[in-house]
Amino acid sequence: MKEVRQGATSGDGNGADVATCFLGVDVGSVTTKIVASTPGGDIVASACLETMGQPARQIMEGLADVGRQLGERGEVSVLGVGTTGSGRNLAGALVGADLVKNEITAHAVAALRLLPEARTVLEIGGQDSKVILLRDGVVVDFAMNTVCAAGTGSFLDRQAARLGLDIREFGALAGRARHPVRIAGRCTVFAETDMVHKQQVGHPVEDIVAGLCRALVRNYLSNLAKGKDLEPPFVFQGGVAANAGMVRAFEETLGESVFVPPRHTLMGAYGAAILAQEAWEGADSRFRGFGLRDLDYRTSAFDCGGCANQCEIVEIFLAGAPVARWGGRCERWESTDRASPAGWRPRAYAEAINPVGGGK
DSSP: OOOOOOOSOOSOOTTOOOSEEEEEEEEOSSEEEEEEEOTTSOEEEEEEEEOTTOHHHHHHHHHHHHHHHHHTTSOOEEEEEEEESTTHHHHHHHHTOSEEOOHHHHHHHHHHHHOTTOOEEEEEOSSOEEEEEEETTEEEEEEEEOSOOTTSHHHHHHHHHHTTOOGGGHHHHHHTOSSOOOOOOSSHHHHHHHHHHHHHTTOOHHHHHHHHHHHHHHHIIIIITTTOOOOSSEEEESGGGGOHHHHHHHHHHHTSOEEOOTTGGGHHHHHHHHHHHHHOOSOOOOOOOSOGGGSOEEEEEEEOOSSTTOOEEEEEEETTEEEEEEOOSSSTTOSOSSSOTTOOOOHHHHHHHOTTTOOO
């Protein structure tokens, strides 16, 4: 296997002097990540929290933590903010983002910053996975799996708990395997059934763990990456990249070394920060500050009765004022004024505003 070396920028700026920075926020279904990076690309502050079904609350807590870390370095100005992930629109509305980007672009940009010659990005998160093909620094193809949890971090966590293991032990156990068993990794149900059977017939735990890692890699490559031209150098990102057993299984299957960034869990947020920097043209940021958790936050929803589509509109309020709306198929509710541009209000919305007297 060929050795892969990372680029000059490591993304770790523990000793960097900081006067200005860019923020990146990556809100996923399992974790919420926030990073602050310098114009030179060094990560100088970060936070990673479990989303726990409360993305807004975790965004606020993460911002407070990052703000505290930056405050310890002195006065730092935020020049721009980018958001990504499945909760990128919510995050953008809350924090006052200057840029909202999909996670494919964010992960690709982050990988290229650390390894400019990268040609394939393997990303496995808590509940989804991605493969991104890069050629000459440009995304030429990608695939995402958001339907099945087989091979994702949540599936591995569940199997570790069932085996009575800490997920951090998986890599060491897989490394001690003498004869990895063959497990059906195509489906979570079949994989669990197979693992139970292997335990019942007496296979060692380390052989089962190594077999599971291999099965999940086979599932990833045969389903998500099927028909795609995977070329080295490979970059492995996302929370599952911490599992040495998965890294080893990828390297054995691909026949190439796989580069795991030092801050692999934060790569989506890091990419969002880089994109915010690339889009910055000197204007003041829309960033609302690090103290959002001190403000009143709430959401509400209503059905728009303006046409037969019956769109479900979601509103985000911060300190009592609407900061964003989405869910419509037209531009009627894109304004954050109480009324639409045409001055029309649905009955349910009017009653929510004035429950006693109704609305006009």
